[in-house]
Amino acid sequence: MSKKVLVVDDEKLIVKGIRFSLEKDDMEVDCAYDGEEAVRMARDKEYDIVLLDLMLPKLDGLEVCQQIREFSDVPIVMLTAKGDDMDKIMGLEYGADDYITKPFNILEVKARLKAIMRRTAQKPAPEPKGKTVEVGDLAIDCEGRRVSIGGREVNLTAKEFDVLELLVFNPNKVYSRENLLNIVWGYEYPGDVRTVDVHIRRLREKIEANPSEPKYVHTKWGVGYYFQH
Secondary structure: OOOEEEEEOOOHHHHHHHHHHHHHOOOEEEEEOOHHHHHHHHHHOOOOEEEEEOOOOOOOHHHHHHHHHOOOOOOEEEEEOOOOHHHHHHHHHOOOOEEEEOOOOHHHHHHHHHHHHHHHHOOOOOOOOOOEEEEOOEEEEOOOOEEEEOOEEEOOOHHHHHHHHHHHOOOOOOEOHHHHHHHHHOOOOOOOOHHHHHHHHHHHHHHOOOOOOOOOEEEEOOOEEEEOO
């Protein structure tokens, strides 16, 4: 089965180059040139991964990312022309899984996309399928990759779910940010440990009644994060 990739960028030469390169590796590539078209295509068809430029007409990459996250947890890789860290962190805040800075090497892009798709396809279940874990009013359905608080479903991104699942199945074990990067992102991640902080903060905002006084995901200062039953 060939992998389906959606490439979103308003620079047609860049899109053409990426498309040519990915199709050589037997991937099926669709292209969108503005944000509205990207959201519509992501809604109409199931993709294995989305490569999304930050600067787009109609809707920018962050808005596109946010809207896609409302109905899909497809892996999203942001392309950012700016070397500004804030853009990268913002992309992750809005539910992106990774980012690549322009100008990029197409071989690096291909390697990164393949690593993410491989990891998504081979995600091992930490427990037998159908396992639901309940801690207090938090319920985690591992097969459906759904999380609910007090019976109300909360919408986590793929990476937020992965982080939560790892912590829940290893209660009271403290993971450093470097550890979490290596385990959850699972490949040579080009970013820094702030990526983890962003995901933990977003996770707390979604599952904790009071994110500044967490009941589930705790910080061990100077060491890392852990889950407390």
